[in-house]
Amino acid sequence: MKLIERLYQSAANAGLTVRCHWQPADGSPSQTHAVGFTAPDDTVFDGLASSTDYQMSYPASVLKGLGPREAVEIDGVIYQVRSTRAVGDGSEMRAQLTRV
Numbered sequence: 001m002k003l004i005e006r007l008y009q010s011a012a013n014a015g016l017t018v019r020c021h022w023q024p025a026d027g028s029p030s031q032t033h034a035v036g037f038t039a040p041d042d043t044v045f046d047g048l049a050s051s052t053d054y055q056m057s058y059p060a061s062v063l064k065g066l067g068p069r070e071a072v073e074i075d076g077v078i079y080q081v082r083s084t085r086a087v088g089d090g091s092e093m094r095a096q097l098t099r100v
Helices: 003-013
Strands: 018-022 031-038 041-044 049-052 054-059 071-074 077-087 092-099
Touching: 003 031, 003 054, 054 077
Parallel strands: none
Antiparallel strands: 018 031, 018 071, 031 054, 041 049, 054 092, 071 077, 077 092
């Protein structure tokens, strides 16, 4: 097991992750994995409005094939993937999400 996978497993055991369910649009079997999830608020329009930038992070060895326009379910809420990118040495991925 790779270091990043052990890190996510430890985080899940400590209750620091959430379950993410993905049913690939190509009909492949569904997947459920522990992911990091953030929903930080950011101000836009010179502080006149607030926007939430949803993100999830996960080991690159899981959710393979996840890409833009795919839908994931986190805590019963559906999000659409806007983009994915490798982080650091490529062993971790980060996805930008939009709440549907």
